Amino acid sequence: MTETLNEGLKREIQIVVPATELDSRLSARLEQLKGQVKLNGFRPGKVPTAHLRRLYGKSAMAEIVQELLNENARKTLEERGERAAVQPNFELPESEDETGDILSGKRDLAYKMTYEVLPQFTVGEVTGIKIDRPVAEVTDEELDAEVAKLARDSSEYQPKDGEAENGDRLTISYVGKIDGEAFEGGADENGMVQIGSGRFIPGFEEQLIGAKKGDERVLNVTFPEEYGAKQLAGKAATFDVTVKEVSAPVAVTVDDEWAKKFGIESLEKLRETIREQMQNQLNVATRTKIKRQLLDQLDERHSFELPPTMVEQEFENVWRQVTQDLERSGRSFEDEETTEEAAKADYRKIAERRVRLGLVLSEIGEQNAIQVTDEELQRALVDRIRQFPGQEKEVYDFYKSNPEALASLRAPIFEEKVVDHLLTLADITDRTVSREELFKDDEDADAAA
Template sequence: MQVIETLAEGLKREIKVVVPAKDMEQRMNERLAEAKDKVRINGFRPGKVPMSHLKKVYGKSVMAELVNEIIREKPSAILSERGEKSATQPEVTMTEDEAEADKILNAEADFEFTLSYEVIPPIELKPVSGIKVVREVVDIEEGEVEDQIRKIGESARSYETKKGKAAEGDRVTMDYVGKVDGVAFDGGTDTDAELVLGSNRFIPGFEDQLVGVKAGDEKVITVTFPEDYPAKNLAGKEATFDITVKEVAAPGEITLDDELAKKLGIESLDRLREIVRGQIESQFGSVTRQKVKRQILDQLDEMYKFETPTRLVEAEFDNIWRQINTDLAQSGKTFEDEDTTEEKARDEYRTLAERRVRLGLVLSEIGEKAGVGVTEEEMQRALYAQLQQFPGQEKQILDFFRKTPGASASLRAPIFEEKVVDHLLGEIDVTDKKVTKEELLADDEAEGAEKPAKKAAPKKKAAAKADDAAEGEEAAPKKKAAPKKKAAEGDAE
């Protein structure tokens, strides 16, 4: 077999591989000889089939198997011999001419194919002792825990029917039909809908007009959907809602005691406090870690400058660009709404893709040199987490990871990256700094890992996201989308 380098330009490589016809024929003969005693052909006793007849019957199929084996096995062996790592799966090209292919399968012509790939550039690791980060730490006050428990307790709050008018904090049970220009619209109708006045779950102006209603009242209220409402057919439109009030109920008192904890399935109030404190610490800890990780990545980005494999960058850019366009479509916005243009956004996100690829290669090299690995148990936990996100689709997800080449890498990569960050935290200079909750959650775009592209993305402020996480889930389940505020508001990305 001949291996001839035909292109070495930057990171790009092209290799021509030639397997002589006589070598292919020899391997075919060996394969047929092994099968001679096993095949059964009418008119011949077992083991007595002439080799010429075997070639005539099975020669081409055996040669096809050999071609497939070579294509499957040789690229990695060739790269290993050359001491190279391909950034992506090498692209294999060979003749598509039927006449030429037939000659190869008949051992009348050499089997030739070409490998095209980009190498991962050599990375000379630099000392990380000069990296300095500040780890912001928040002390969780008792008041924070008690406030959170009180909010959680609202999910177990009882309501008692009242005869008077609905006031702030009361729960109104109603039927409603939403209309635009007198015509009911999809998603704008509900029966026995429950709404706590003051919860701000519905679009602005909706709840205010229910203050003062009584059971049995029928009322038409008028509201205007926000300009950025996700449903484009409703955004900015004036709508009316025909309301039939079925019940007004006053809230009962929330008492923070063991009984409240038991209603929530917890054995005692003290245990509930422990759980809530742990959740808050975990939520703040996640923000702290992300800020520390961002500082590490920013400094590594300054330390390493090298050419990145184009195919990896394009793949990463495609992932980012697909998500950005999905976000824009869901929000009903355009690039112009985000004070940019599509062309400028493409340039910014391509820069981001290059940064991600470069840092990914650096972290990979650091992890490899440090002996960082991902265990089978960690992979199983990650897979289980995926299954939990999509109840009812477990079989499809398992099949996807079983049958899709490289799918498991999407589980391994984030685990590996976090373990490399853990390794770095043991090597670099880390200074702890006590901060307030507000300081920790402050949105500092200048430190953002995706700072080149901030303007283009229709994303919420980080502080809002972190506040949502710290405050826990909404106590009441959300109703239909029509009269609510925009769906993305207050949700984590």
């Protein structure tokens, strides 16, 4: 074993495995096979080794070489006291003659192992990090509004003969046009629209107020600038609408009997359940904001060299998501008022931040003996499996046979446990805010996170 490169976090090691060792391992492997293989003309365990070598020698040697690569990588890192940032890369002989001789046990296995090591750094001061914790409580008015919304959403509708009013549901056929030409995806023979729901293009629902069954109307609307379909965003359009039916909601009596429709024994219990769900949403938002503050300050307190391959892999993950989102929405970098080059530079910084914080949190977790228990990992696996009804066994088998996939479930649990530990050391000041302020958009912070 000879080190041929030691530059920053990059390492390159030249390793030679003598042909005699390869041949010795192959002989041992073939001896094992003797008692396992069944060949016509030979009694069990009596197949000559030379015959086995001709039949299985190269395939057995290929397995031995793979085992040696992994074994030597582990041994090399242990002896050097290093931790690889990513899986080491092996540069093996490429010529068929060399490969053939190695698999036949006639030539030394000489190869190059390259890898990047995890950086060594000192964790900055984490005690007393100042956190401003925005706290919001569900008000009675918000709870009443949510219960009323649930009542509206669970209402049954009955056809009526009069004019459509706010809250009524209409069955319509429509054809959307731009500059007089129908556009793709802009027609429906039996569309449903509830006036006041805000689910259609701005102005669409309002122009149906007063309509009756059988009415034909031409609605004039403008698609929002941020509309998902790029070819429609910001454009004026008309919709030729025919009203097929007007239905009014049947008034719901909000009482214990209504609550039982949701499998809950009383209205009081239903209100408690809804309040708890709403409060959980607020708590998640609070958690997100204080975690962002914590990570921002950790990022500011740490600066060290990052493994290039880790950064590149993280960037590729981020960039793939960005381009897929743009493709789905039909938008471009120009629509986002940037260029691909500038966007790549921004997202590479995000990738670097993620890698840096991942290493910092990992080091803090290790120093404080923070671990993910088998029970916690099992719960995460069960939650993941539930997302794929009908494919439970396939998903279970995939994660159990794929260490990297299982690690992807462990990582967020570990991160949250480290964050919890750091928050116990932080200087946290609670600040009461409204629901609106808690959910107020912060694009810069969202991008950084």
